[in-house]
Amino acid sequence: MEGGAYWQTGNNATVSGYGVAMVYLAEILGQPWLRQLAQRQLDWVLGVNPFDASMMLGVGRNQPPTYTSKEIVPPIPDIVGAVLQGPIGDDHDRPIVIPGYYPSCEYWQPHHSWTAWLMAELSADSPVGP
Numbered sequence: 318m319e320g321g322a323y324w325q326t327g328n329n330a331t332v333s334g335y336g337v338a339m340v341y342l343a344e345i346l347g348q349p350w351l352r353q354l355a356q357r358q359l360d361w362v363l364g365v366n367p368f369d370a371s372m373m374l375g376v377g378r379n380q381p382p383t384y385t386s387k388e389i390v391p392p393i394p395d396i397v398g399a400v401l402q403g404p405i406g407d408d409h410d411r412p413i414v415i416p417g418y419y420p421s422c423e424y425w426q427p428h429h430s431w432t433a434w435l436m437a438e439l440s441a442d443s444p445v446g447p
Contacts, residue, residue, distance in 0.1 A: 325406065325420045325421075326402050326405070326420050326425070327372075327401065327402030327403030327404055327405055327414075327420060327428065327439050328402075328403050328404055328405070328412075328419045328444050329362050329372055329400055329401065329402060329403035329428040329431070329432060330382050330402075330425075330427040330428040330431045330432075331431075332361050332362060332403070333358060333359065333362060333400075333428070333432040333434070333435045334431045334435075335355075335358055335432035336354075336356075336358030336431075336435040336438075336439075337355070337431065337438055338356040339351045339352065339354050339358065339436050340352055340355045340357035340435070340438040340439065341348040341438075343355065352439075355435065355438070355439060356439055358435065358436050359432070359436060359439060361402065362400065362432055363376060363377050364377040364378065364379065366404070366412075367404075367412060368381075368404070368412075368414050370402040370414060372400055372402075373398060373399070373401075373432065374395050374396060374397055374398065374399045374400075374401070374424070374429075375395075375397030375398060376397075376398070380401070380415050381388075381401070381415075381416040381417070381421070381422050382416045382417045383395055383401065383417070383420065383422050383423065383424065384417055384418060384419040384422045384423035385417070386419075387436045393401055396424070398429075399424040399429055400424055400429040400432045400433075401421065401422050401423065401424050401428065401430040402419075402420060402421050402422070402423055402424070402425055402428050403421060403428065404421060405420045405421050
């Protein structure tokens with residue numbers, strides 16, 4: 318890969334973070350369609366994306382192989398519920414997932430945290446409806 322792809326991280330934290338913001342905006346503005354859009358953000362992470370791949374390990378299907386660090390011995394196991402970083406952009410900024418490549422297939426806490434927060438917000442009762 319050429320260009321800036323070596324320093325990218327996937328978009329799952331951003332996707333889920335925007336989803337959290339949409340849930341709050343739906344309630345503040347009284348706009349239930351924003352909550353529905355927040356659900357679509359979670360759907361992206363869970364596999365409704367161009368790759369037909371869930372980015373949460375053990376949930377959904379088609380998870381790409383995770384990144385395995387050669388510096389950590391024994392290797393970190395795959396953890397059910399961990400959220401991979403997600404799609405990155407190629408040289409033309411088209412979304413891609415590279416199996417086993419750390420910017421898209423390693424799990425980091427920000428991606429997991431935002432996704433867990435989004436799931437919690439979408440699971441909560443809301444005065445503006447589902």
